Amino acid sequence: MDNPKADMQERVILREVGLRDGLQILPEVMPTQDKLAWLSGAYACGLREIEVGSFVPPARMPQLADTSTLVQHALQLPGLTVSVLVPNLKGGIAALASGAHALLFPVSASQAHSMANLRKTPQQAVADVAAIRAERDSAGSACAIEVGISTAFGCTLQGEVRAETVVNLVQEALLAGADKISLADTVGYADPRQVSELFEMMEKVAPGRVVAAHFHDTRGLGIANVMAAYTIGIRRFDSCLGGLGGCPHAPGASGNVSTEDMAYLFARMGVATGVNVEAVLALRQKLSGWLPNHTLYGHIAKAGLPKPATLEVVS
């Protein structure tokens, strides 16, 4: 393990995924106008990487049917990296056509989750990645292809997911043409020790290619897991405004690590994210107006900032 202070000042990227991961499990469809306000608001907070939606069949996920509109709006915001999720080749082609800067293709490390979520084996999903890569290269697109390894730390359906399974899948995804990899604790099973060990293993088998982490705070270990990954050098983390994105199988449990808590964590430690914590807290207030029927999660919004209550925005 590296000394965490050696590069404490190295910039961290918070990638807001609420517009995709947060909204996809809600029963209602957020009006496009509210989504655009959220997107602009997140940008105004200093967030510079935003997953704006997913190119999935609208019939399957009407909540995200306006993804194209969001991409077009997001592409107008200077310096913003616009990413979208895609679950198959068709979605990948749509993402390339949209002009998004990055696409995230989820591949489950759990066979059971992969079948339930994508109706494909992990290997079939990897074959889609190869097809998308071929499409991108023939189109001359600069869109980055990221494979997100879902259920990398365990699965509600099959329980344990072996580290070796994740390693093999990462290698297969890279061979298939993924530019980079992220590891996702889709169901909130990860613990800090496991996070350290898995990311360290990744650095050995695929140096510099596993660059981001996606944690849920379902069991209260989200921030500790972020710190474990940060300590060994990971510098990009997904988060959801208001801690949206909860697992439908864990009622009352929070979802993704909240953007507010994540921004507070790094600001408090003096690590640059460019994100204004107060502005994020104000945006959360707006979100609770847009989603009046949903509980928002996260700690800092409830407790308030420490005194002196001004946190410098470290850019």
Added chain:
Amino acid sequence: MDNPKADMQERVILREVGLRDGLQILPEVMPTQDKLAWLSGAYACGLREIEVGSFVPPARMPQLADTSTLVQHALQLPGLTVSVLVPNLKGGIAALASGAHALLFPVSASQAHSMANLRKTPQQAVADVAAIRAERDSAGSACAIEVGISTAFGCTLQGEVRAETVVNLVQEALLAGADKISLADTVGYADPRQVSELFEMMEKVAPGRVVAAHFHDTRGLGIANVMAAYTIGIRRFDSCLGGLGGCPHAPGASGNVSTEDMAYLFARMGVATGVNVEAVLALRQKLSGWLPNHTLYGHIAKAGLPKPATLEVVS
């Protein structure tokens, strides 16, 4: 920073402080019978260090007026380390007379908090420690004297607390005769980086003497702070069943790191605490019956254990 895996298997002690820290800010007085059931229940869960109360004037804190009864009961439980909090010399004498194995004397690093809490400067509090040490030595008691540095990471009254202030106070407390020191984030201001830095500093100025940490989860960083302290070698942590112990100035915010979450964290990582997580979750259910008017905090109770839902008790 040490490699956390080097001594990953070294045993961690969870010190249950709910009977003191949890109850002292509640408006009602928990009946002694319920407290005794809680105490026995905590012991049955595998907890082997419990702070059972505080020797404070009953008029000032009627919630803890039965501390002597709890100490006597606790002393019957084989292998249990029984500790009490004392705020002054009189309390210290009572603690020594009670036969408790350890007493915790809080000394605030914040001048403002010290005056508000104990009506003494930190230096006057340290003088009390010296007096208690003299009493103990002349009584031939084996009671361990621990000084807990309150507000070691910041203070709601004065804001920042400088690390140098904490260092000086620790040295004064050791000179006054404290056997060991713990650092407390009384108001939930600490961040993982600060925790690493302050405990590393302690190890330099007082090697082996700063042995425990007390974190609140007020701003969601409690478990991450525990991990930061654990990573640099701290092996004793305070926790409260149900995450009781919230700061009255932060409505809706959780209090101490919950015993359930802490036990889950270490069990999930395979670190020995001797604590049975399922039993702690069952005891929490009883606690919610004893305190029907209070919100309990903590994540694992809401989300449930991961699959396979059996966590081995590592002893």
